[in-house]
Amino acid sequence: MNLAVLVSSSIDGLMLGFIYGLAAMGLTLIFGVMRVINLAHGAVITLGMFALYLFSVQLGLNPYLALVLTLFLGLAFGVVMYFISVHRVINAPELTTLLATFSVDLIIVGVGTAIFTTSPFSVNVDLGTYGSGEITVLGTKIVAVLAAILITVALYYFLYRTRIGKSIRAVANNRSAAELMGINTTAMLALSFGLGTMLAMISGGLIATLFTFTILTGDDYQTKSFVIVVIGGLGNPTGALVGGILLGLLEGIATLFMQPSWVPVIEYVAFVLILLLRPNGLFGARA
């Protein structure tokens, strides 16, 4: 195998990994705070894609300005979704919350299919290409990677350095103790769900600037997100970025050495093995 190809694919995989990581971050944040696996995660990513499409293609806004709008929309949508579908069953067994969020997924995909059909949509953003020879990188991808880094840093800062962030972590650690300390746990739970949803929608928006999408595309990112959060440790938002990068690199490099259709097989087998051997993630404490 030609070295330039290896380098080029590693770079491509790495960049894709940042986007994967961002896509998974919302899922793991929500799980970390309230032990809920959000099965509407993929649908929310799709919402982000279509929000960007509507803002930038239909309303003619700059795609990156549209992304900022998507951010606020995501936060609001998440808080609303929390109170409608999750709050009432927050202490119920897993199956209940799984199905509650799954029903939101059905509603989003159902209404989305009726409106947009399953046709492909794309938002064509051109920021040029950089590099030379076999190693070229798209401008839009660089922006997406920078955005992923920026958002991760901001999230980290928010969770560890601000008062509200610390309250969220307190709720994640021990909800009743946090309640006793005078923290409004309901508000914190709703806010975390909003943040998780916001992250999912932003990632959807960024993905929309790179690839063609349909109303069903979010599902693929949801399954990938499961793999990523398990690699990075369930409930660990910054771990998701690392998990995403590892998965991206794996995809980028493995594709060179085998039929690309075998790559997902390896991913899912690795996913199950990691769950069994290192349930706290590759970097978490041993089981």
Next chain:
Amino acid sequence: MKNLLNPYLWIILLVVGGISVVPILTGDASMREDLFLILMLVVLASSVNIITGYTGYVSFGNIVFFGLGGYFAFYLMQNFETNFVLAALVGGVGASIVAVLIGIPVLRLRGAYFALATIGINEAMRTFVANFDPFGGSVGMFFNYSVYNAYGGAKNALWFAYDGIVVVALATIAASFLIKKSKFGLGLLAIREDQDAAKVLGIDPARAKVIAYTFSAFFPALAGALFFFKNGIIEPDVAFDLLRSIEALVMVMLGGYGTVVGPIVGATVYERITALLITAPSITVLGVSLGFSQLHLAIAGFLLLLIVLFVTAGFVGWLRQRFPRTRRYLE
């Protein structure tokens, strides 16, 4: 032994069996098709209820056994012209062996971790089969139409497949009832409530869970074998469809988690509502023909949300809570 004489078991079996036998007696093919689907879903829902409802382990990817049973049986029927009954049994046993092998390590995981692992297993299997050439890879396998000649043509073959699913459904229900009523079933319920306490009571949770998991694999595998025998074609995406898996859990939830009758009621109601939405005449609004079917996913989602939020125990569970007297009858 006394459980076998339990009249409620026989009432349930007689009701289900009695309805199932109607199309056989009247020769009504449409009713047969509708009931085939319902009975298949009853099998899927009742089976996943054994591991999820009784034992408390949310098996999200339980459909993997439906797919495996289908593939094993289809492979035999296509390549060796094996009789479909034998092929289905081999598929069922094969999937059960896989369940034991997977179950031993995976059932050590708890809660969300187990649920995620079962999703991973299903996806791993789906992508693997799509690359596995003996099973036709992504193209899948399909019968030469003449395979049905051994059964007197496709028409008779479809009746045979129906007879098969009736048998499998009744067996699933019986197993579901007997397990729940047995000491073994009580052990499962104890594991669901508190695994560590169950251990103290002398239950071997690891062993009990694997057995429960194997039951929840065996019957869906039989159903898969029959479904794809009837369908005449098997493809990875159809065999290992995660959505179908989630729908089975929805049916369990709808009818009543951890009850015997619940999944039966849930599967029937869910299937009928979907069918109704699909076959409902479309309405024309401002010149645009809008079928319910275009919105049926959204409607199903909305109904599910209402049930999950407000009738957490499901239909049967609600009856049991509301009318405590019914608890004796509604298992």
Next chain:
Amino acid sequence: MSPRIPRSLWIAALLTLAVVILAACAPAAAPTSAPATAAPQPSTGPAPTTASTGGQTKNIIIGFTASQTGSNNVESGKQLQGLQLWLSDVTKAGGIKLKDGTVVMPSLKFYDDESKADRVQALYTQLINQDKVDFLISPYSSGLAKSAAIISEQYGKLMITTGAADDATMEQGFKNTYQLYTPASQYLSGAIDLLGKLSPSAKKIAIVYSKDAFSTTVAQFANTYATSHGYSVVVNEGYDPSTTDFSSFINKIAAASPDAIMGGGHFADGSTFAKQLFDKKIPAQMLVLLVAPPAPTFTQIGDGAQYVIGPSQWEPQVTYSADAAKAANLPWYGISVTDFTAEFKAKYNADPSYHAAGGYMAGLLLQKAIEDTNSIDPTAIKADLDKLDLLTFYGHIKFSTDAKTHGKQIGHEMVYMQWQKDASGNFVKQIVWPLTAKTADAQLRKLP
């Protein structure tokens, strides 16, 4: 607890056995009930005799399932639009008029199959038994069509398949199923011929395809065809249908420096693949992708769409006409290409795709057979379809009458479209192959 489990098992086994014995009586019951299930057939049987009494209106129902939800909803929806356009044309013309003055009035009856196999057989059984449809049209996609054919064949109901291009499905010895699409085996062979014509020096082909049933089948046939025509297939690999980023795979393809890249899969992956090949400046001379390029939205990806070639069952630019029929010594039948395109545009405000043309053609084919035989008797219509050999707006139609491959399409040809830029830089869809149908010369792919 351990002694109890085997006992319950044993009991369950006993019970199963008991029910098996019970059910064993069922097959015996099935044949006796067979006349009952077959009842709808005789009821349609006498229909032609009542129809032939003359001067009256005879209603017929055409049944099918459409994928109104799920992954096939776009293609299936267009197919449905085409069929509905045919129906409104027939209705406007006052029905199909037979020689004896009888007017045959068709209507459509359809259900949503959700793009899933689950309910297809149940719905086709319902269409046949409850709705008593006279003729069937297949669901969209080969997999669903096969499931439906198992039902339609056993009732001996005539079914026209459209949107189903699989070869193997039509090699089952079906007796009542007729295929409108050119089979998958020929999807890329024309593109390989075109490559030979356009660039005789080209030797290396990369075949990359989505790992789904249809694309894999096409790729397998393309591989055989390319190899037998002296090409070396330097990459022959499938990717997961959910792949969204092809960057790394493209690096691998580029390393094999193919002269042409062929394959693809569906809308989203195809357009992303084309865009990324362009962004990465891969210099292959020809890029042929399945499904995605003919879609008008394909050009949303920008300059990456230029030079991309797509096989298509039909395009609005095709040149089939009464004159062409005369030249080919074939009878011509039905609407002209321009009328179909104009009517479709007027009704749906969009260019018709090949799915739409296939849908219209399914109706038109039945209409032709009903007019030919002056009856709605399925046996007569089948006999007529067997010997049919004609040119229509959709192209040449002829069915195999070989026992093994009966009903398989052997007349219709694929066309290949290419996105080219006109003088002012706008995208134009041109037909570039076969040469007899071309609207412009094919262009080799060039990087700016």
